[in-house]
Amino acid sequence: GDSVTQMEGPVTLSEEAFLTINCTYTATGYPSLFWYVQYPGEGLQLLLKATKADDKGSNKGFEATYRKETTSFHLEKGSVQVSDSAVYFCALIYGQNFVFGPGTRLSVLP
Amino acid sequence: DSGVTQTPKHLITATGQRVTLRCSPRSGDLSVYWYQQSLDQGLQFLIQYYNGEERAKGNILERFSAQQFPDLHSELNLSSLELGDSALYFCASSTTSGSSYEQYFGPGTRLTVT
Numbered sequence: 379g380d381s382v383t384q385m386e387g388p389v390t391l392s393e394e395a396f397l398t399i400n401c402t403y404t405a406t407g408y409p410s411l412f413w414y415v416q417y418p419g420e421g422l423q424l425l426l427k428a429t430k431a432d433d434k435g436s437n438k439g440f441e442a443t444y445r446k447e448t449t450s451f452h453l454e455k456g457s458v459q460v461s462d463s464a465v466y467f468c469a470l471i472y473g474q475n476f477v478f479g480p481g482t483r484l485s486v487l488p
Numbered sequence: 489d490s491g492v493t494q495t496p497k498h499l500i501t502a503t504g505q506r507v508t509l510r511c512s513p514r515s516g517d518l519s520v521y522w523y524q525q526s527l528d529q530g531l532q533f534l535i536q537y538y539n540g541e542e543r544a545k546g547n548i549l550e551r552f553s554a555q556q557f558p559d560l561h562s563e564l565n566l567s568s569l570e571l572g573d574s575a576l577y578f579c580a581s582s583t584t585s586g587s588s589y590e591q592y593f594g595p596g597t598r599l600t601v602t
Contacts, residue, residue: 412590414593419595420595421490421492421578421580421593421594421595421596422531422578422580422593423490423593424590424591424592427590467531474536474543474544474545475544476521476533476536476544476546477533478523478530478531478532478533479530480530481530481531
């Protein structure tokens with residue numbers, strides 16, 4: 379079945395460091411791909427999405443490109459801030475399948 | 489604030505009991521989704537309703553059931569509760585049903601079964 383694999387972390391970075399969180403997927407078709415973020419005590423919020431191959435999603439300095447050839451959707455940010463500390467979920471949606479990765483906890487230290 | 493509301497925020501109950509979790513979607517959203525988030529299983533999709541009809545089913549136990557009412561709010565019923573049902577239950581909503589549509593998540597209901 380469809381699945382999402384992402385680095386589980388935790389990931390600890392210093393402020394202004396470069397961030398990469400890897401995400402790869404397995405799907406029978408061509409899913410839409412999402413990154414959601416969960417701040418402490420809150421529900422998930424959409425960070426960015428891409429609905430077809432080679433699409434780049436971007437928001438708040440975060441970017442991810444839908445790579446069909448490597449079945450990947452890695453999340454990147456050039457310079458993280460303390461306020462980016464949260465749990466990040468990679469997800470795929472295809473038809474009636476809604477699959478989330480296990481989440482990656484990011485801690486950014488001042 | 490996503491516009492999705494969930495009640496109650498916390499629920500503590502005993503094994504064998506039955507509880508009902510309630511969700512009100514964003515104004516105008518026709519689709520409602522239920523998820524379970526636990527430490528060992530991560531975020532698991534349970535069930536989706538679209539305009540009152542069940543649209544998709546995920547890893548939902550037979551002891552669990554849901555419905556969406558004409559005013560589009562939804563309820564998730566959990567019965568014969570076990571310790572392992574302790575988790576955060578999230579409701580999400582989207583404008584319609586389709587893979588490219590963003591889901592807006594509520595703040596969750598934390599269920600503790602003792």
